[in-house]
Amino acid sequence: MNTFGVALLVVWSLLICAYGIAVLERLTALGLRHFRAAVLLPLAETVALLRQENLVPRGADRLLFHSAPLVALTSIALAALVIPLGPALRGFDPSIGLFYFIVVLGPFVIAMMNAGWSQNSPEGLSGTFRAAACLISYEVPLGFAVIGPVMAAESLSTARIVEAQTGLWYVVWQPLGFLIYAIAALFMTYRRPFDLPQAGSELAGGVLAEYTGARLLLFHIALNALFFLLTAMGVVLFFGGWQGPGLPGPIWFLVKTVALATVLLWGGRFLPRVRHDQMLSLAWKILLPASLVNVALVGILILVFPGEKS
Amino acid sequence: MLALPLQSDEVPPEPRVEEKALPLPGKQEREIATELMVMSLGPVQPLTAGPLRLLFVCDGEQIVAVQTEAGYAARGVARAMTHATWRESAALASALDPLAPIAGRLAYVSALEQLQHWDPDPSTLHQREALLAFERVENHVSWLVRFAEFLADDRLSITARHFPVRLAEVGAVLWGQSAVEWIVPQSGVLSPLPHTQKRMLEHLAAELVALRGRLEGNRALALRTAGIGLLAADRLRAVGASGPVLHASERRQGDVLSRLLMRLEEAADDLRYAARAAVMPSVAEQGIAPWSAPPGETAVTVAGPRGDIGVSLASDGENMCRVTWRRPSAALLGLIPELLTGQKLADAETIVASLDLAMAEADG
Amino acid sequence: MSGLIEWILFLALSVLAVGMAASMLVTMSMYRAGLALMSSFVALAGLFILLNADLLAAIQVMMNVGGMLVMVLFMVMLMMDPGGEMMWDMKRKMHMPGPGALSMTMPRGAPPSGKERQHHQMMVDMAMSTAQLPWALALGAASALVLIVLVVRTPWPFSSVQPTQDATGAVGTLLLSRYMLGFEGAAFLILAGIAGAVIFARRERAPTSRPAAATAASGTKIFTCPMHEEVRQSGPGQCPLCGMDLTPATEASVHHGEGGGSA
Numbered sequence: 001m002n003t004f005g006v007a008l009l010v011v012w013s014l015l016i017c018a019y020g021i022a023v024l025e026r027l028t029a030l031g032l033r034h035f036r037a038a039v040l041l042p043l044a045e046t047v048a049l050l051r052q053e054n055l056v057p058r059g060a061d062r063l064l065f066h067s068a069p070l071v072a073l074t075s076i077a078l079a080a081l082v083i084p085l086g087p088a089l090r091g092f093d094p095s096i097g098l099f100y101f102i103v104v105l106g107p108f109v110i111a112m113m114n115a116g117w118s119q120n121s122p123e124g125l126s127g128t129f130r131a132a133a134c135l136i137s138y139e140v141p142l143g144f145a146v147i148g149p150v151m152a153a154e155s156l157s158t159a160r161i162v163e164a165q166t167g168l169w170y171v172v173w174q175p176l177g178f179l180i181y182a183i184a185a186l187f188m189t190y191r192r193p194f195d196l197p198q199a200g201s202e203l204a205g206g207v208l209a210e211y212t213g214a215r216l217l218l219f220h221i222a223l224n225a226l227f228f229l230l231t232a233m234g235v236v237l238f239f240g241g242w243q244g245p246g247l248p249g250p251i252w253f254l255v256k257t258v259a260l261a262t263v264l265l266w267g268g269r270f271l272p273r274v275r276h277d278q279m280l281s282l283a284w285k286i287l288l289p290a291s292l293v294n295v296a297l298v299g300i301l302i303l304v305f306p307g308e309k310s
Numbered sequence: 311m312l313a314l315p316l317q318s319d320e321v322p323p324e325p326r327v328e329e330k331a332l333p334l335p336g337k338q339e340r341e342i343a344t345e346l347m348v349m350s351l352g353p354v355q356p357l358t359a360g361p362l363r364l365l366f367v368c369d370g371e372q373i374v375a376v377q378t379e380a381g382y383a384a385r386g387v388a389r390a391m392t393h394a395t396w397r398e399s400a401a402l403a404s405a406l407d408p409l410a411p412i413a414g415r416l417a418y419v420s421a422l423e424q425l426q427h428w429d430p431d432p433s434t435l436h437q438r439e440a441l442l443a444f445e446r447v448e449n450h451v452s453w454l455v456r457f458a459e460f461l462a463d464d465r466l467s468i469t470a471r472h473f474p475v476r477l478a479e480v481g482a483v484l485w486g487q488s489a490v491e492w493i494v495p496q497s498g499v500l501s502p503l504p505h506t507q508k509r510m511l512e513h514l515a516a517e518l519v520a521l522r523g524r525l526e527g528n529r530a531l532a533l534r535t536a537g538i539g540l541l542a543a544d545r546l547r548a549v550g551a552s553g554p555v556l557h558a559s560e561r562r563q564g565d566v567l568s569r570l571l572m573r574l575e576e577a578a579d580d581l582r583y584a585a586r587a588a589v590m591p592s593v594a595e596q597g598i599a600p601w602s603a604p605p606g607e608t609a610v611t612v613a614g615p616r617g618d619i620g621v622s623l624a625s626d627g628e629n630m631c632r633v634t635w636r637r638p639s640a641a642l643l644g645l646i647p648e649l650l651t652g653q654k655l656a657d658a659e660t661i662v663a664s665l666d667l668a669m670a671e672a673d674g
Numbered sequence: 675m676s677g678l679i680e681w682i683l684f685l686a687l688s689v690l691a692v693g694m695a696a697s698m699l700v701t702m703s704m705y706r707a708g709l710a711l712m713s714s715f716v717a718l719a720g721l722f723i724l725l726n727a728d729l730l731a732a733i734q735v736m737m738n739v740g741g742m743l744v745m746v747l748f749m750v751m752l753m754m755d756p757g758g759e760m761m762w763d764m765k766r767k768m769h770m771p772g773p774g775a776l777s778m779t780m781p782r783g784a785p786p787s788g789k790e791r792q793h794h795q796m797m798v799d800m801a802m803s804t805a806q807l808p809w810a811l812a813l814g815a816a817s818a819l820v821l822i823v824l825v826v827r828t829p830w831p832f833s834s835v836q837p838t839q840d841a842t843g844a845v846g847t848l849l850l851s852r853y854m855l856g857f858e859g860a861a862f863l864i865l866a867g868i869a870g871a872v873i874f875a876r877r878e879r880a881p882t883s884r885p886a887a888a889t890a891a892s893g894t895k896i897f898t899c900p901m902h903e904e905v906r907q908s909g910p911g912q913c914p915l916c917g918m919d920l921t922p923a924t925e926a927s928v929h930h931g932e933g934g935g936s937a
Contacts, residue, residue, distance in 0.1 A: 029464070122347040122348065122349040122368070123349065125347065126349075126368075126370075126371065126655065129370070129371075192462060192464070193462070193530075195462070196656075269464040269465075270463075270464060270465045271463070271530045272461040272462055272463035272466075272530055272531055272533075272534050273461065273462040273463075273534070273656075274533070274534075275533075275534065275654065275656045275657070276371065276654075276656070277654070278533055
């Protein structure tokens with residue numbers, strides 16, 4: 001498939017997955033009784049947003065304001081390329097696959113911060129700084145949490161990590177690493193209970209306060225797609241990726257991703273929103289030492305049980 | 311063609327803060343040249359029931375000065391009452407706080423009865439008290455839903471949403487659509503409370519107590535609410551506040567968590583009282599209610615959901631010549647600037663939400 | 675990939691890198707300048723990818739995006755006009771020819787004399803247009819030219835070694851064997867820097883959620899300094915000891931009996 005075809009496919013899949021995550025979000029909020037409403041609500045909201053007037057606030061930094069959602073989507077599309085959907089199904093497989101994934105999501109945070117800054121409003125600026133606080137909260141624990149699977153598979157390539165889990169899924173003997181990764185995933189996409197840059201006490205959205213219409217829709221798509229990507233990467237790292245008996249690889253992958261996304265969405269809603277200083281405390285006083293302990297544990301387990309690897 | 315305001319090209323003015331009126335700390339030329347930013351919340355906002363504009367002058371996330379703009383819901387109820395007949399004033403009294411119509415109307419009707427030198431018999435008193443207690447519970451429970459939504463605590467929000475629905479069911483059975491209309495001067499009816507409704511009310515009370523117990527041990531909630539927004543009881547008494555906010559400061563610490571727990575406790579107590587004391591009014595008995603008042607002056611205080619609602623009436627035999635209302639939310643509104651200065655933004659909003667201000671009542 | 679595409683990409687990335695660096699110097703907005711620096715480095719990372727050095731490219735992006743970001747945030751917090759709007763306005767009002775942001779010449783005519791001269795000088799200083807700027811540009815261009823000539827004329831040795839396929843393993847092994855001292859030493863230095871910064875920035879008693887309930891008996895507010903509790907004034911102002919702004923006092927005395935209170 002030529003590169004244009006791959007790009008188009010990636011973009012379409014991301015849109016569909018973003019819609020799926022939005023549906024899951026409504027399902028976990030409303031309950032299974034309102035299944036039809038949950039499926040149709042995101043569509044209704046999409047149409048409503050598209051019909052909304054596109055406002056640019058007075059004194060906004062126009063270049064940053066217009067480019068922010070596009071940068072966000074580009075970085076997500078680039079990150080989506082390294083997720084292996086099946087035994088031979090992936091965008092491309094660099095030897096630094098996982099590292100590339102984490103690095104290419106950096107501009108996403110930049111885009112969110114640009115969005116907050118460019119609005120020329122106090123809510124946006126507060127949202128920007130809260131997003132920066134989120135960034136420095138999750139970055140280091142995330143890095144340490146994903147080192148576990150990397151150490152076990154002895155490679156940064158995502159395909160290799162999936163293949164190395166043929167014997168035993170990593171979540172079984174690296175539960176702490178998985179927990180830290182899950183929390184970091186909630187941080188990165190500003191989901192409950194860590195949604196302070198985006199919604200939170202600031203009315204109408206913090207970083208996205210002055211965005212309306214199609215641009216806001218692009219941001220929602222970007223955030224949902226990013227959540228899907230992070231859950232997918234979580235499945236790749238800890239739940240054996242596309243491996244499973246019977247059904248073909250991509251189906252198993254989808255099933256596992258949906259299950260993990262449901263668990264994360266449902267669980268995260270049950271805690272009240274954290275304040276920004278509580279979030280920083282949590283990250284630096286609890287998550288970081290836990291992730292260091294995790295690295296030590298995983299290293300010891302690898303040395304003690306050499307047969308565990310694949 | 312009409313030139314509607316919407317089509318004008320004028321830019322609405324930015325929210326202005328009177329710098330001289332606020333006790334801002336002095337700006338000095340330090341190495342760090344920071345700029346204070348003005349955040350405007352409102353007038354439509356989730357923190358209060360009713361429109362209120364809060365202007366926070368913030369240094370980053372910390373609030374340095376607060377200015378409130380109230381009066382969006384001012385209708386001049388007291389003045390309107392002096393121009394209305396006695397009967398119409400009853401409707402105005404219940405419109406003072408649309409969330410607590412029974413309390414307002416009961417205060418007015420009790421004042422009328424006092425002027426008429428008529429003592430209601432105990433059963434009428436019990437019925438009215440039960441109605442009042444029920445209304446207090448309704449308010450506390452709907453406040454709980456709003457607060458949970460604001461805190462983004464979905465578990466609490468889901469639990470809290472059951473209560474208004476079930477209360478409304480019981481209330482509909484007990485006194486039909488408009489409980490307010492049952493409060494007329496010198497009227498009382500007798501009828502026992504059906505057993506099922508009584509049990510439902512007690513069941514709800516037990517659930518509220520259980521919820522309160524769970525919330526007290528909830529550490530995640532305590533992170534956002536414990537130790538925040540401490541108010542001293544003396545200060546509250548000095549400004550004339552009453553109700554759950556005062557009780558929370560008297561009996562407990564007086565922070566957001568204690569106000570939350572106190573409201574749940576009081577709601578449970580009120581429900582049990584209502585279960586014991588409520589009687590179902592029957593449709594036939596209405597009696598001839600005298601809507602008049604001989605000359606005199608009187609004052610009545612009624613325990614509303616947010617505090618004591620007081621009315622003082624002066625009549626000259628024909629008309630009402632003077633009426634003043636003592637409104638609990640207005641007292642709390644005055645405490646906001648000193649309470650919020652120095653807080654973080656998120657904490658400040660939690661504090662305002664915990665005060666349960668009804669702006670219609672506060673503006674009068 | 676084919677040679678033509680490589681050439682086009684190389685040109686595009688190079689133009690991006692140089693152009694972003696230039697716009698960083700020219701733009702009025704500090705935020706945009708930080709972003710332009712970031713983009714310039716990311717373009718360099720693209721060049722690394724063209725050279726098959728993927729690990730290096732990823733590291734370049736990660737360090738610069740993360741590092742520049744924090745730098746930009748500190749600029750926004752500490753500097754006076756991070757958005758550049760004030761300066762833009764000022765240039766426009768001074769009727770500088772050309773687009774305000776790119777205009778670099780001084781206003782025509784003799785500067786006003788007397789009292790106005792001070793004001794005018796201050797405006798010129800704040801508008802960041804001085805007589806030295808054209809000299810600085812000339813010096814920069816000259817040094818760039820010298821460097822380019824040097825680079826073009828040096829006989830660079832051509833290596834026939836294939837680029838490493840899996841650089842990560844090789845780099846990791848090197849870091850923990852040959853360069854272990856530097857690796858661990860750098861970590862210790864960074865830790866020392868962090869500890870020093872925390873100690874410098876920490877106050878005597880860090881204010882967390884400070885309730886500003888007024889003094890119980892009277893209605894007067896007492897202002898105190900966060901670092902020096904003994905300083906108490908009845909009105910706002912500055913602490914005579916350290917110069918910080920005074921904030922309303924916490925009512926620790928009122929709540930001693932009640933327990934709880936702020937951390």
